[in-house]
Amino acid sequence: METWCLILVSISISLFLKFIFNNFLTAKKLPPGPVTFPIIGNLLWLRLSFHNLEPILRSLHAKFGPMVTLRIGTRPVIFIADRALAHRALIHNGAVYADRPPALATAKITTGNQLNISSSSYGPTWRLLRRNLMAEILHPSRVKSYSHARNWVLQILQNRFESEAKSGRPVRVMEHFQYAMFCLLVLMCFGDKLDESQIERIEEVLRHVLVNFGTINFMVAEMGRDPKVWEDPMAFKPERFLNGGGETFDITGSREIKMMPFGAGRRICPGYGLAMLHLEYFVANLIWKFEWKAVDGDDVDLSEKEEFTTDGERSLGMEVMYGAEVF
Numbered sequence: 001m002e003t004w005c006l007i008l009v010s011i012s013i014s015l016f017l018k019f020i021f022n023n024f025l026t027a028k029k030l031p032p033g034p035v036t037f038p039i040i041g042n043l044l045w046l047r048l049s050f051h052n053l054e055p056i057l058r059s060l061h062a063k064f065g066p067m068v069t070l071r072i073g074t075r076p077v078i079f080i081a082d083r084a085l086a087h088r089a090l091i092h093n094g095a096v097y098a099d100r101p102p103a104l105a106t107a108k109i110t111t112g113n114q115l116n117i118s119s120s121s122y123g124p125t126w127r128l129l130r131r132n133l134m135a136e137i138l139h140p141s142r143v144k145s146y147s148h149a150r151n152w153v154l155q156i157l158q159n160r161f162e163s164e165a166k167s168g169r170p171v172r173v174m175e176h177f178q179y180a181m182f183c184l185l186v187l188m189c190f191g192d193k194l195d196e197s198q199i200e201r202i203e204e205v206l207r208h209v210l211v212n213f214g215t216i217n218f219m220v221a222e223m224g225r226d227p228k229v230w231e232d233p234m235a236f237k238p239e240r241f242l243n244g245g246g247e248t249f250d251i252t253g254s255r256e257i258k259m260m261p262f263g264a265g266r267r268i269c270p271g272y273g274l275a276m277l278h279l280e281y282f283v284a285n286l287i288w289k290f291e292w293k294a295v296d297g298d299d300v301d302l303s304e305k306e307e308f309t310t311d312g313e314r315s316l317g318m319e320v321m322y323g324a325e326v327f
């Protein structure tokens, strides 16, 4: 037999064996999902953006149930759409689900060989990084020292609001807030000597990291708009968070997950207190300084948009999903 023919036959046999192995042997241990062909199937998933993937996932969940396995790239990826399952995984079995997968060779460069807090595996390094972050940068006594950065970011926000309002275009509120949180983080990490163009450059680099190496598993948006939990989930009703008894809404999901913009469990965002504090500060100032009204003849646009968020792999709340590798 010709050499090329031999190579072709060997490749076909190995692809066939991989197909059987992926879809019928290992699949028994994993939640159900669509049958995929090696390489071609993987490439098809990889071609889709998170935004395009979401409706497909929704229909897969309707067909296969609250847990679905897809083979994206080299690893099977499980998508969990049910908030009770997420609670069981992240809160009751927190230690099992707090790990992160080994990074690909290229991602190792961008994550500093996985020695940063969000990508490091669940072990002594992560514990040390997290403890340092909580004790130093995020310690309540340090919050005051960020007032300069905070006011600078408020100024950036105000400028963005003003220039858009003057141009007559509707102000892209969420986008600007997202950017403001990003600026705040960058300023906290690099100090407030940076100017806006340098911040934009950092954002560009991180966007690249997110697009190339991000993983997604928990369908946070689906959980946050569950009609069993939220009355009229798609309506803008901020008062839904004010429950008469004076008890504040538990955003950490420790008792029950109703939404999880900061994640949940052991890897929950350590900056959520600081983030909430600053968001309230920015909102309060912008409500005070601007007159807010809907553009004549236009509804307020509450549609979803795929956007870049902070730390490379995790999202800043307005995202459709966020990821934590669970096996």
Ligand code: HEM
Pocket (backbone or CB within 6 Å): 117, 118, 119, 130, 133, 138, 181, 185, 188, 260, 261, 262, 263, 264, 266, 267, 268, 269, 270, 271, 272, 274, 275, 276, 311, 314, 315, 316, 317, 318, 322, 323, 324
């Ligand atoms: C609106 C603002 C923010 C949102 C919505 C947000 C959301 C998130 C989410 C969803 C995660 C992933 C949690 C998980 O994997 O289970 C995360 C992780 C993280 N966030 Fe935030 N975050 C915000 C602001 C901040 C701020 C201000 C800081 C800090 C200085 C911060 C630092 C981190 C770190 C270090 C992690 C990784 C934690 C770990 O893996 O142990 N975040 N964040």
